[in-house]
Amino acid sequence: MTETDVRTGDDLPGADPEAPLLEVRDLHVEFRSRTSPPVHAVNGLSYSVGRGETLAILGESGSGKSVSAQAVLGLLATPPARITGGEIRYRGLDLLGRKDRWLRKIRGRRVAMIFQDALTALNPVVGVADQIAEMYRVHERTGRREARARAIELMERVRIPAAARRADDYPHQFSGGMRQRVMIAMALALRPDVLIADEPTTALDVTVQAQIMKLLAESQAELDTALILITHDLGVVADVADRIVVMYAGSVMEQAPVIDLYARPAHPYTEGLLAAVPRVDRTTTGRLTPITGAPPNLAAIPSGCPFHPRCPRARDRCATERPELRAVGNGRLSACHYAEEVLAGEEAAGD
Amino acid sequence: MWRYVVRRLIQIVPVFIGTTLLIYTLVFALPGDPVRALAGDKPLPASVLNALHARYNLDDPFIVQYGKYLGNLLTGNFGETFTGQSVGSLMADRWTVTAQLAATAWVFEMIVGIGFGVLAGLRRGRLGDTAVLGVTTLLISVPTFVVGYTAQLFFGLNLGWFPTAGTDEGWPVSYLLPGIVLGSFGLAYVARLTRTSLAENLRADYVRTATAKGMSRLRVIVRHTLRNSLIPVVTYLGVDLGNLMAGSIVTEGIFNLPGIGQQVFQSIQLKEGPVVVGITTFLVLIYLLANLIVDILYGFLDPRIRYE
Amino acid sequence: MSSGPHTETAEAAATATAGGAVGGRRASLWGDAWLELRRRPVFWLAAVMLAFMVLLACVPSLFTSLGPNRGCVLAHSKDGTGPGHPFGFDTQGCDLWSQVIHGARPTILIGLAVTVGSLVISIIFGTLAGYYGGLLDALIARVTDIFFGLPFVLGATVILVAFPDHGVGAMCLVLVVLGWTTMTRIMRSQVISVKTMDYVRAARALGAGDLRIMFRHILPNAIAPVFVVSMLNVGQVIAYEATLDYLGVGLQYPTVSWGLQLNVAQDYFTDFPHLLVFPAVFLSVTVLSFIMLGDVLRDALDPRLR
Numbered sequence: 001m002t003e004t005d006v007r008t009g010d011d012l013p014g015a016d017p018e019a020p021l022l023e024v025r026d027l028h029v030e031f032r033s034r035t036s037p038p039v040h041a042v043n044g045l046s047y048s049v050g051r052g053e054t055l056a057i058l059g060e061s062g063s064g065k066s067v068s069a070q071a072v073l074g075l076l077a078t079p080p081a082r083i084t085g086g087e088i089r090y091r092g093l094d095l096l097g098r099k100d101r102w103l104r105k106i107r108g109r110r111v112a113m114i115f116q117d118a119l120t121a122l123n124p125v126v127g128v129a130d131q132i133a134e135m136y137r138v139h140e141r142t143g144r145r146e147a148r149a150r151a152i153e154l155m156e157r158v159r160i161p162a163a164a165r166r167a168d169d170y171p172h173q174f175s176g177g178m179r180q181r182v183m184i185a186m187a188l189a190l191r192p193d194v195l196i197a198d199e200p201t202t203a204l205d206v207t208v209q210a211q212i213m214k215l216l217a218e219s220q221a222e223l224d225t226a227l228i229l230i231t232h233d234l235g236v237v238a239d240v241a242d243r244i245v246v247m248y249a250g251s252v253m254e255q256a257p258v259i260d261l262y263a264r265p266a267h268p269y270t271e272g273l274l275a276a277v278p279r280v281d282r283t284t285t286g287r288l289t290p291i292t293g294a295p296p297n298l299a300a301i302p303s304g305c306p307f308h309p310r311c312p313r314a315r316d317r318c319a320t321e322r323p324e325l326r327a328v329g330n331g332r333l334s335a336c337h338y339a340e341e342v343l344a345g346e347e348a349a350g351d
Numbered sequence: 352m353w354r355y356v357v358r359r360l361i362q363i364v365p366v367f368i369g370t371t372l373l374i375y376t377l378v379f380a381l382p383g384d385p386v387r388a389l390a391g392d393k394p395l396p397a398s399v400l401n402a403l404h405a406r407y408n409l410d411d412p413f414i415v416q417y418g419k420y421l422g423n424l425l426t427g428n429f430g431e432t433f434t435g436q437s438v439g440s441l442m443a444d445r446w447t448v449t450a451q452l453a454a455t456a457w458v459f460e461m462i463v464g465i466g467f468g469v470l471a472g473l474r475r476g477r478l479g480d481t482a483v484l485g486v487t488t489l490l491i492s493v494p495t496f497v498v499g500y501t502a503q504l505f506f507g508l509n510l511g512w513f514p515t516a517g518t519d520e521g522w523p524v525s526y527l528l529p530g531i532v533l534g535s536f537g538l539a540y541v542a543r544l545t546r547t548s549l550a551e552n553l554r555a556d557y558v559r560t561a562t563a564k565g566m567s568r569l570r571v572i573v574r575h576t577l578r579n580s581l582i583p584v585v586t587y588l589g590v591d592l593g594n595l596m597a598g599s600i601v602t603e604g605i606f607n608l609p610g611i612g613q614q615v616f617q618s619i620q621l622k623e624g625p626v627v628v629g630i631t632t633f634l635v636l637i638y639l640l641a642n643l644i645v646d647i648l649y650g651f652l653d654p655r656i657r658y659e
Numbered sequence: 660m661s662s663g664p665h666t667e668t669a670e671a672a673a674t675a676t677a678g679g680a681v682g683g684r685r686a687s688l689w690g691d692a693w694l695e696l697r698r699r700p701v702f703w704l705a706a707v708m709l710a711f712m713v714l715l716a717c718v719p720s721l722f723t724s725l726g727p728n729r730g731c732v733l734a735h736s737k738d739g740t741g742p743g744h745p746f747g748f749d750t751q752g753c754d755l756w757s758q759v760i761h762g763a764r765p766t767i768l769i770g771l772a773v774t775v776g777s778l779v780i781s782i783i784f785g786t787l788a789g790y791y792g793g794l795l796d797a798l799i800a801r802v803t804d805i806f807f808g809l810p811f812v813l814g815a816t817v818i819l820v821a822f823p824d825h826g827v828g829a830m831c832l833v834l835v836v837l838g839w840t841t842m843t844r845i846m847r848s849q850v851i852s853v854k855t856m857d858y859v860r861a862a863r864a865l866g867a868g869d870l871r872i873m874f875r876h877i878l879p880n881a882i883a884p885v886f887v888v889s890m891l892n893v894g895q896v897i898a899y900e901a902t903l904d905y906l907g908v909g910l911q912y913p914t915v916s917w918g919l920q921l922n923v924a925q926d927y928f929t930d931f932p933h934l935l936v937f938p939a940v941f942l943s944v945t946v947l948s949f950i951m952l953g954d955v956l957r958d959a960l961d962p963r964l965r
Contacts, residue, residue: 035694073563077554100568108565115563120556123575125654138566170654186564362801369805377817488954492947494898496905496921497939500928508929597810601902605925616906619816627817635808 012105016092021226022072022111022194023048027086029067029250031298032079039298041067043250043306044086044325049194049226056229056237056258058273059247062295065230069196073113074103090194109139112187116199118179122171128182129155129167135189154185158215177208181215188219195220196228201236213240234277238262246270249296249306252325256332266334266343268311305336313338359646363639370639371424374631375417378624420628429629438629442611448518449610452602453595455523455530460537461588465581467538468545472580473572475550483546487539495598499532499605516607529606533599537591544587548580555579582652589645593638688883688960695959705951712945715763725754727761727915737931747933750923759937762917765827765910766945769834770897776835777842778889784839785846785885786873790854799847803840811837812902819908830909834896845888849881856880887957894949901942917942 029042042064049055059065070076072088072095088095090106115121123131132151136142142150148167155163158181171179180200187195197216201209217240220227231237237244237258244261246254246269254267265271272291293310296302302309308318317337325335328343336342423430429438471483490498506528507515513528523530552558553576561571599612611630618626696702715722731753738748746755788799818833819825853859854877862876903909904918905925912919920938928935 034698035691070559075559075563104565104567106565107563113563115556115560117556121560123557123561123579125579125652126575134566135564138564138570172655183560186560362804365801366804366808369801370808373805373809374814374817377814484954488947488950489943492894492898492950493939493943494901494905494946496902497935497943500921500925500935501939504929504932594810597813600812600816601906604906615813616816619813619820619908622820627813631810631813631817634810634813638808638810 012091012093012110014093015090019089019092020048020050021091022228023087023089024068024072025087025089027068027071027088028084029064029071029076030082030084032082037299040301041081041250041298042071043301045245045247045250045252046086046325047245047252047255049228051193051226052220052224053243054220054227054229054241056231056241056244057247058231058234058237058244060232060295062249062298063247064250064298065247066198069113069198069228069230072196073107073111074098074100075113108135108187108192109190110192111194111196112190112192113196113198114180114183114187114200116202118176118183118203119171121183122179124171127168127170128174132182132186132189135186139190151185151189154189155182158182158185158188158219160185176204177212180204180208180212184212184215184219188223188225191223192225194226194228196230198230199232200229202231202233209236216240234273246273249301250298251306252333252335253307254332254334254336255325256334257330260330260332264343264345266328266332266339267336268313268338268342269307271342272310272312313341355650356647359643363643367635367639368421370635371421371628371632372417374628374635375420376413378628424632429633430625432623432626438626441614441626442630442633445609445611445614448608449596449599449603449612451523451526452529452533452599452608452610453592455526456534456537456595457588457592459530460534460541460591464538464541465545465584467542468584469549469577471542471546472549472553475546475553480546483542487542490535490539495532495536496601496605498535499529499602502528502532503605518608525608529602529608532605533595533602537588537595540591541584541587545580545584548583549576552576552580578652582649585652586645586649589641589648590638593634593641596637597634692956692959696955699955699959701951702955705948705955708944708948709952712763712767712941712948715760716767717764719760719764722760723754723757725757727758728753728913730754730757737927737934739931739933746937749920749934750927755933755937758915758920759917759941761915762920762938762941763945765914765916766897766900766918766942769827769830769900770893770945770949772831773834773838773896773900774889774893776831777839777892778885780835780839781842781846781885782878782882785843786850786878786881788843789847789850789881790869790873790877792851796847799843803843806837806840809837811899812906815899815903816906816908819903825909825911826914827910830900830903834900838892838896838899842885842888842892846881846885849884850877853877853881883960884957887953887960890953890956891950894946894953897942897946897949 025046027042027045028040031039031041033039045064045068047055047057057065057068067076067081071081071083074095076083083096086096090111095103095106122128129148129151132154133142133144133147136147136150137144152163152167155167160166160178160181166174171182174182184200195216200216201212204212213236216227216229219225227240229237229241241258243255243257245252246261246267248269253269254261254265256266261270262274265274269291272289275289276291278288291310296306296309302319304317304319304321305311305314305323308314311318313336315338321337323335323337325333326339328334328339334342420430427439429442431437432441467483467487471480474480503515506512514525515528518525553572555576558571558576561575562568566574596612599608599610600616601612602608603610603612604616611633615627615630618630728751731751733752735748735752736750738744738752740747744754744756746759749755749758784799784803788796814837815833818836819829822829822833859872859876862872867875900909901916901918901921904916905922907922909918910916917938921935921942924931924934924938
């Protein structure tokens with residue numbers, strides 16, 4: 001039974017209606033440079049999302065989260081990047097190793113992406129309405145006038161004030177928040193199944209952040225889109241996500257429903273992250289507890305558990321044996337030998 | 352936008368005055384009495400000398416000389432040669448030759464230069480790129496007159512594809528080979544500029560966005576990057592038109608084309624001050640005009656600049 | 660946990676090329692550039708060619724026993740290649756091989772001297788204009804524009820025709836006076852962009868004076884592109900100088916230069932191509948090697964081009 005995409009009206013032969021919208025399995029991405037050893041940016045990432053779900057991928061800079069997102073749409077420049085293992089499937093269809101022509105059926109139409117810095121991500125010499133209208137004109141062969149009208153309508157939907165008047169303005173004439181709205185409009189124009197948001201609010205003020213997140217949430221609800229939110233900001237994640245994947249040094253440390261993760265982390269890294277965030281409701285006074293040390297050089301990831309040099313709970317086993325990502329109950333996964341201890345809330349040995 | 356244009360126009364005035372003053376200084380404030388030099392070894396009677404001096408304002412203080420000269424300029428009078436001929440008419444005769452030569456070179460360097468540059472920019476690091484880079488490096492390194500003579504010898508004399516000198520065949524035939532020679536340096540520059548600009552823009556974030564939007568590679572290149580990439584190229588081409596006219600001295604000499612380049616060179620040798628100043632002023636004017644047009648054009652092409 | 664916004668791919672690639680941030684060697688721009696340069700065959704080719712030319716300029720006696728314009732026998736005028744005379748003879752009957760060798764010195768000397776002079780001027784003016792901005796900047800910018808508007812060959816020819824002396828010193832002076840503008844502009848725009856960097860602001864906040872900021876902080880960071888351009892510039896200066904010699908307004912006899920040799924060759928080369936070919940090849944190779952070096956240096960210094 002071929003899956004007919006009702007919205008865009010053509011089939012995607014081989015698509016499996018039962019499969020999750022987007023599934024990543026054991027993805028490995030490497031960067032090669034001529035003058036240094038290869039950088040292992042992503043080491044075994046797996047997740048899946050279905051309709052209406054929000055998955056957050058949380059990690060610091062250098063954790064591999066953006067790279068994995070770009071790999072989905074085939075946006076990585078290969079060289080220097082190389083996908084050395086794993087699968088990425090949209091509705092069961094393999095996305096890796098596909099030619100550009102085929103991927104164009106997916107990009108923008110079924111899986112859309114918005115980027116962090118809207119100023120550089122938008123073409124500086126083309127008006128914003130034209131950039132949005134391009135989606136209709138190219139994918140649906142809509143005429144100029146109609147496409148433009150639809151673009152302006154979309155701008156109004158994402159609440160850009162005076163949309164009609166500002167349609168021909170250039171990106172640099174908008175504020176950061178407005179630009180991000182333009183990007184969101186562009187991404188949602190064709191009502192995609194999956195939206196990947198790569199640090200959409202990092203470059204914005206806190207109040208604007210909230211507005212943008214709200215817009216994303218509303219859009220998602222309206223279109224029943226799967227949302228993959230990539231961020232380093234714990235605060236942003238708490239409100240919006242259903243599930244969280246915590247990444248470190250290219251690997252998954254923990255995966256859990258959001259409430260469970262915040263209430264009771266199952267990995268020392270998550271524990272450390274939560275402890276480092278200043279919280280109004282905490283009664284303990286005193287200093288914030290940062291995670292000691294610094295993220296590893298991705299060309300020389302520590303043996304065993306990548307987090308072990310900075311882990312307060314680390315023991316001998318952690319330096320030699322790499323922990324598997326295993327189930328620790330309740331639909332949760334953790335890559336720690338001593339996840340149960342963390343879950344139980346036991347104090348770390350060296351505290 | 353208009354503020355920008357007006358500002359540029361205002362900036363031109365001091366530059367024009369400065370450059371013409373500079374030329375004037377160089378030519379006339381140099382040692383030696385130009386009139387006496389004109390006469391060669393023959394001694395001139397004092398009355399003739401005085402009359403000539405008065406005629407050409409040579410006894411006035413330098414600044415006054417310059418002032419009168421500038422005044423004349425504004426009425427379109429480029430001065431007179433020491434033999435009484437108007438510099439303006441002297442130029443008019445020869446101007447078309449130089450203009451045709453410069454135009455040929457310009458069109459050549461634009462079309463072939465951008466073509467090569469796009470080819471190289473798209474095939475970065477591969478054979479096409481290396482080839483273009485190699486050829487353009489060669490063209491930049493070999494001085495124009497060497498290229499000129501080699502081309503003349505090889506394509507003109509030996510192969511007989513082009514006329515070797517003169518303007519007998521009119522435009523375009525007579526101007527093809529000299530035009531190519533004159534434009535060869537600019538061609539190399541344009542090609543490299545296009546190449547670098549295109550390669551840079553292809554890596555820009557907005558290209559990634561366009562790809563993520565599902566645009567075809569062709570569309571991304573043509574619709575999104577080409578326009579951005581060509582901005583610096585267009586600016587260079589605009590300015591180069593002025594350069595080409597000034598640089599025609601050598602090419603006109605090699606191919607014996609009676610243009611203003613040849614004229615000004617002869618006049619320098621003969622120390623005919625007014626002609627040199629006249630022609631140079633004219634060339635400077637063209638250069639400044641070209642610069643102005645380019646700046647305005649740039650404002651149109653790149654919306655970001657309009658709001659500075 | 661929040662650093663400034665930057666893409667992960669850039670981060671990953673940068674980490675790789677910088678050799679790591681944790682406990683690793685701090686990569687420097689020039690150090691990395693050298694590593695990159697070493698691997699390129701173009702660099703070595705250009706370096707060898709250039710070294711050869713410089714050797715010719717410094718120690719011509721290694722290659723020929725004759726002095727410049729010596730040992731000329733008019734009877735041999737324009738003769739072709741013969742035993743002991745690999746390049747033949749020039750119009751005066753001098754050994755062309757020897758003449759071409761001697762032509763290297765003034766050419767390279769002028770090229771280097773002019774570029775160094777222009778570099779010094781551009782550093783001073785460019786830094787002052789870029790750093791202080793305002794009226795000083797506007798003034799320097801206008802002066803630059805004025806000199807820019809003057810067609811080079813014309814201006815040079817005018818000056819030289821009136822100059823009594825056409826020696827190497829005069830040529831250098833003229834070329835510097837007419838050529839300082841390009842590098843100054845670049846220096847100025849570089850300084851302007853570096854001036855706004857945070858580390859400059861930090862230095863100022865720590866009480867550093869203007870001069871110190873200019874020379875310790877701004878200059879080292881702004882200089883790379885200017886350096887690249889100056890290398891390319893040497894080639895261009897050499898080409899210009901040769902053009903002026905060829906037009907007859909540059910160096911004069913008895914100075915020996917390639918441009919002069921080409922000037923003489925133009926009337927005879929149809930029948931005696933060797934008069935043109937040998938000086939032309941040497942001249943072109945010299946300019947070529949400077950330009951190749953400049954190119955490869957620019958690529959090596961630009962971290963984004965890897």
